[in-house]
Amino acid sequence: MDLGQVFTFALATAFCLGGAWLCISRWSRARHLLDTPTSRIRSAAQGYVELVGMLRELAVPQPVAPLTGEPCLWWRYCIEEYRSNGKRSSWSVLERGTSEAWLRLADATGECLIDPRGAEVHPAFRKVWTGSLRHPRGIAPSGWLGLLSSGKRYRYTEERLHEGEPLYAIGDFRTTGGGRHGLDLSSAKREVIRQWKGDYAGLLQRFDSNADGQLDEHEWNRVRLAARLEAEDRHRESSAAPEQHQMARPSEALPFVLSSHGEEVITRRFYWQAAGGAVMCLAGAVWLAMQLGITAW
Incomplete structure (x- = not known):
């Protein structure tokens, strides 16, 4: 050929x-x-x-x-x-x-x-x-x-x-x-924590009570509670939007x-x-x- x-x-x-x-x-x-x-x-x-x-x-x-x-x-x-x-x-x-x-x-x-x-x-x-x-x-x-x-x-x-x-x-x-979507609290809370971890220095400043440069279990519980409240606030704001x-x-x-x-x-x-x-x-x-x-x- x-x-x-x-x-x-x-x-x-x-x-x-x-x-x-x-x-x-x-x-x-x-x-x-x-x-x-x-x-x-x-x-x-x-x-x-x-x-x-x-x-x-x-x-x-x-x-x-x-x-x-x-x-x-x-x-x-x-x-x-x-x-x-x-x-x-x-x-x-x-x-x-x-x-x-x-x-x-x-x-x-x-x-x-x-x-x-x-x-x-x-x-x-x-x-x-x-x-x-x-x-x-x-x-x-x-x-x-x-x-x-x-x-x-x-x-x-x-x-x-x-x-x-x-x-x-x-x-x-x-x-x-318009309040069209329900709140998936677990995933919303994870998303808030993920965003906070992007500024880890700021996360330590807010929740590192004993100033040892790391978050222990008690401090992480506070992080999770604050993230849940933040997720709920964000959902209320988005639901109120047109x-x-x-x-x-x-x-x-x-x-x-x-x-x-x-x-x-x-x-x-x-x-x-x-x-x-x-x-x-x-x-x-x-x-x-x-x-x-x-x-x-």
């Missing part, structure tokens, strides 16, 4: 395995979305949850999209440069970025803050255009420099989420405050999706991508079988 055959064999194998991964991952995402029922914010269980509501303004002033300068709640952009090298030409990415500003989702029962970091975001607004400047909001060059740089050498893509748009969200849902709902990326390998489109649109898109992956896998398998047949021959 020569070097060219080895490369072709490796390429066919990668094509087959890549298609299989795309098919399985996209199919799994679609099934997770369909199998998770939509919840109301106020009554949603803790954990993996699907929500539907409207986007509301959270920060004043609103974030500004970096390419157009338009106010929005979330943005994603990409700047590409057109490069030509002989017979080959293509768009090459120069710069890209994604907003990390939190979002506020509201339904008829309440509001939920969403940390979009790590989310797969599908906004309804997407704008693509071209220009002659590295950045579309920059100062246009003048004179000979302007003539030399004329032409649409750059392509810009900007996606945005706006206030008042519908939003589909599925991710890890947590609620704090209830706050938040959604973020799940710790497990579960989809975290934010979309201006409904569940049906997103799942259909995932199914089409899964079908494309299956075709890619099949084509790679056929190609691989042909290469193996040629090699055997």
